[in-house]
Amino acid sequence: MKSLRALLVTYAGVMPSMLMLVGFLVLPLAIILVFSFLTPGPYGGVEPQVSVAAYVKLFFQKDLYGDLTFNSSVLEIAFRSVKIAAISVLGCVLLGAPVAYYIAQQPKRRRNTLLLLITIPFWTNLLIRTYSWIIILRDNGLVNNFLISANLTEAPVKLLYTEGSVVIGLVYTYVPFMILPIYAALERLDAGLIEAARDLYASKWRSVTSVVIPLAAPGFTAGSILVFIPCLGTFVAPELLGGGKHLMLGSLVQMQFAAGRNWPYGSALAMMIMAVVLVCLTIFALNARKTGGGMQH
């Protein structure tokens, strides 16, 4: 039998981290789960009265007669969030996969330098990175200035404050999350397998589609998850590049705690984001078990 003391000694090392994570992350998450089932207080906060009103409010609204009618506005925002996140993931794959493949082919020194170059923008401030796109995309920004001076257009093209600019901002921000796992998968790929495919009459492209991509699949999945999760809850890009007009879930949640002061409703929205994330992670975990791969860090 292990004594309590022996147990404490064994687990002493992980205790501080676990206390912090449970105390300041898991517990708060549990609290907002509880709060999402309570009644809003008049000036923020909650009243201790159980209610599912917050969840009802996600899909219905009270009409003039006090009856509940279906309200699609939150669903529309949720749908837009998922759509923009999905397009961003796709953009990251299209842009990131070839780059990852290129880097994997370089000699070691060069590989490390290129990887560092990819991570440096990631470590610079998110706001700054987003802000720099405002400078480029706005009506009198670099792109429009160029288009006008080249006589390609007379009036500035509307680039900023569109869904497109939000996607550009998100791809720009999160593409390193796509490249690194794909690169990790490709780097471990035995070049001999491609030689074998070519030797067995597969063309250059054929060997990519039937050998490289299937073997790098765990990298693609990991990258997609790592990009999708932050995109879904994004706040900065829609606020700054979408001009607050293309509302996404992140902003909606934030509003409930700033101006809206409806904590249960905000909590329910946060739970909705968590639900989507959990679904994604489950798909990923099942997929990883099937392919025998895992998330590479």
Place this chain on the structure above:
Amino acid sequence: MKKNDRDIRWLPGLSWLTALFFLFLYTPLLVLVVFSFNASRSTTVWSGFSLEWYHKAFTNDAIRVATQNSVIIATLAAILATTIATSAALALARNKRMKGKQAFHGAMLLPLMIPEIVTAVATLIFFSTIGLGLGLGNIILAHTVFCIPFAYLPIKARLESMDENLEMAARDLYADKWATLRFVTLPLVMPGIISGAMLAFIISLDDFIITLMLAQAGSTTLPIYIYSFVRVGITPEINAVSTILIGFSVIVVSVSAFLGRKTAS
């Protein structure tokens, strides 16, 4: 690379695409940096070199206070996160009797799995519910938590690449557990610890959403300040502040990467 010297994996267009990608990656930052030295208020039309905006940024009291807050928060959060992450990484890598290591490892990465906005509102509600009002202290606690995985991963990587026989050799040569930790394990893991601490520092320094939710009057950080300014209008002063932050991040991350690489060989 000569044509006949190509890697079997080579594909046409790959290097062009990569070049375009790096252009995409660095043009925005470059534009921002260049116009921080612009003589006029414009952030798009060049009208001569000037350090005016840097001068303005340095003499701006609000920026000074925000910078101070950011540095205090990042320093303390990085130290706390690195300390507890080091202890966890050591325990998970070397404690043979511990069960459920995989679960603990997963728990260490938990902050990465949760969208920041959710973490932010959860932390906000939590602090206001338990009535914890430590000002900067609240922000430091929240930052420590989400910095844990960033500090933990480089330390874990370093421990895993380290030959366990070195610790055996130390024990064999009359070093007890603590002496082995002190004279062999910690010195060898140190580059990972420093690298982790640096990443945690940068992550905390850059954090915006969580800080936005938790910041009260007087605890404005640099990102919050930048955000409030950007919403109002675009000025080269912001470019100047941003350039300094970019430069700082580049230096810290490069040093961290250098340390990680040097010792990996």
Place this chain on the structure above:
Amino acid sequence: MRLNATTNMPLNRLPESKPDLKKDKQDVVIPAIEMTDLCKVYSGETPVNALHNANLEVHDNEFFTLLGPSGCGKSTLLRLIAGFETVTSGNLKLFGEELSALPPEKRPINTVFQHYSLFPHMTVLENVAFGLRRQGKSERDAKMTAKEMLDLVQLDQYAQRYPKQLSGGQQQRVALARALAPHPRVLLLDEPLSALDLKLRQSMRVELKRLQRETSITFVFVTHDQEEALAMSDRIAVLSNGRIQQVSDPATIYEHPENRFVADFIGDANFFDAKIDKVDGEFTRYRLSTGDILLGPTTEARSEGAEVSIFFRPEKATVSLDLTGGLRGRVKDILYLGDSTEYRIYLADQSEISLKAENLKDGSPLAEVGTDVAVSVDPNAIRVLSR
């Protein structure tokens, strides 16, 4: 007082002179290491029984080798002695004192690791001084002794370098110096030569043997290389499947293996199933499965008609074109090996045997492929094993 130690200090004056236990107890010779019914089971989903009831004595001041194929339990045995693994059951004693409960740092035993495991963040000198410092020696004394040890392995001029600045052979010698510096009662060597190239390996054999003799420390050496084991050891324990098969001096192991595994693992052997045909004093006629009769030594307790297994080593037989005596066969292959030539010969029942003839002159073969030959073996070179 150690200041005047010369660079070529004789090794019997090594620091930390070892108490001579044999003198204290004159009649009873206490073995350096003694294990009784030592077992090691690795727990896990499927427990692995790595060592079964090992009983072994390693004498003081002996070069002892644990020999066996990979996975035979020799490394487990070494790690048990060093204290890196815990004993499942049984006893393990060092000069009469029970070891099993002691952690590695409390055992006066040091290890030379297979891949050296030199501390990469310390200089060569700091590496060698490490054990002495941890034993509580002052920095000055530790460095002094460490320098003497580096002299001993002829690396004194590399003291301030870092391990990765040294060649594999040099790192090997640093590892030796580091393990010898605290003057352990027993030195464990875990396949220390396996990472070196052939020439270096051969010269290190001589070096290790010299070090053992000069330090009079008990060496326990682990290897899978039979040639290494035969060349260096005072005694060898052959292991297989977690069991000790035989413990003897090299000549006995090679000439008189106790069972088929040992006979097969060390050197080459031609085995036959045989029946005792007739015992005739000193010699016995053995009828082989091929029908041939082979004369061999008489072994005790085996009566006529008993089924046995007999074998001889390839170099003990001669091949001749005169077909009047011996085993009849046909040459299948001839392999020229430089110092000798190997003949592979089919016998009547299509079984194959191998012979080796030294190339004393020009190495031209004694027979062509396809010719019929007779193989004769000195009866004293035949070995008989139970089946």
